[in-house]
Amino acid sequence: VAPRDDDRYRTRRDVSAVPLQGGYAAKRCPVRVQFDVVPPSDVDPIPPSPGERLRMDAGNEFEVEVVAELVKLHPEAVVIDQSLVREAQQEATVAAMAAGVPLVLGGWLPDDGVGHRVGRPDLLVRTPDVGTIHYWPGDVKHHLSLKREEREVAALDPDSPVVSLEELWPDPVQRENAGAHRLRKDDALQLAHYHRMLEACGFAAAEPFGAIVGKERVVVWERLDVPVLPQTWDASSAAKESILERYDFEFSFRLDVVAAAIDGEPIVEPVLVPECGSCPWRGHCLPELEAADSTSLIPRLTYKPWHVLRRLDIRTRSELATLDHASAVALDAMGSATPDLLERAAALDPSMPVADLFDPVGDDLEATSPVAVRLEAAGFGRVGDLARVDPRVASLAGQPVRGLPEWIDQAWVASVGAGVPHLRRGVAGLAVPGADVEIDIDMENAIDGTAYLWGALVDGEYHASCSWEPTGFDVAAKVFVQFWDWLHTRLRAAEEHGRTVAIYCWHQNAEAGALKAGAAAAADLLGRTDAPAAVDELLASDRFVDLLRVFRDQLIHGGGDGLKVVAPKAGFAWRDHAPSGQDSMAWHLAAVGDPDAAERRANRERLLAYNEDDVRATAAIRAWMRALDPAHLP
């Protein structure tokens, strides 16, 4: 499949000095790809944290397990010896493909000097084509590739492009249906990289498919040359591009980025993206983003809106804060219809109610369109009021800027408001749900997801329910029962004395999910069949309070709202010098399995102190919010 004849899909510079790039380049931050070749002069790369290393190790172990399973199921597979030097592995891979073996595992494709590519696909699956030798690439990923409902549908549908490790090869009908389960875009881009490499060495299939083996241990196939993705450079366009086209777009851009940096003329700048959290170059970029007052520092303002705002020449939070908020609300309400509606409004009697611009809603001729309701609330009650909509804001119609009103407020608080918590627009006072007995809870989970520690704070005292045994369902069940019984004793005692109870956590998703999983395990393994319903009842009640939501609904401070960001605003500090949920998984591994008893003990103490501080942090935020005087809040 030749690259599209459009210079967006090809390099635009002389990239001859750019070193070979691997399968991750197209999906990585372009600044990171650049720094990997031309590092910034002010910092050294930050090595992976214990938690990141643990995640990488878990991924490698999973890959080894899947390869072993595939070898057992397909004895004819050739496994490339990973202890050989690079050239020998590449020669062995080519030899195996040239011999037409059905499955090559752990292959290393020959360097693609023309395309500037290097790559090691976990799987090379020979296509069923007769008379030719072609391969499809595949990769093993230590994450789920299918949504829960997709797993259920795929398990029942023999024509689904989800194939067992044993069957491995998709039949023609399954190939026809490839695309029914969309792969993660990042995974698909990596497969496209390997496909281009197979083209370079003459083994690519005419019908380009690729497969991912995720944590479900099934093979999800997707076709790489059908237009399924929205165009990257024009969010307002309905045009689509294929995975291969998106890959060509992203990869060629990164080659240009590196070439420009080598020439001393960098063409990219840092933007805060989720990848920054674990990027080795964050020591350079994060201070630079702060110094530049980048709009990307605003919570939930992602790369695409950052790019759209930059086209409007809005690069800083201070500049964003000057955009007209009411116009942003109008844009949010009218969406992509904004230009049409403004044009119609300009031609009508300005004194007409704005609701007359809209068709009746359903059969009710009296009902007002929800768009008109929002416009009226933002001060655009008459058609003539719409002339006040800032043309710069209106020009963003159709662009990915949902959330602009919120971003303007966040930008204002971060810049003009100096990051001091402010009451949200429309919020008159502060309310934190309270009760006679207030319990803060927090859960820690291991790398496999098992909740092995539940901490709770009540009346200033910390209580831990935990296990230091190797994790699994039995540990989840046992620890859940310990915690649940302790909690119920508290709830019963309160009820007997006619006292109300509230249970607080920060961002309830993790805790609610772990309570449900623990209850299910306790029902299965320990006969506690009443536990799942009891947990559901608690979660649905107003006794279970997500304090993050309480905070987010009422206050705004121009920054993120993770516990480690907000609690310091309340004057709270963790005792641990580097508190981190991800790193705590590495501490847990040492707490359970380190051969040195002193090391195990030290890690257990660290985890208990960390968990205790998490619940104390939630309690501190509650107390701080209650002490804030709304009358004196900006």
Ligand code: SF4
């Ligand atoms: S810190 Fe962020 S912006 Fe900088 S290179 Fe890494 S991912 Fe890119």
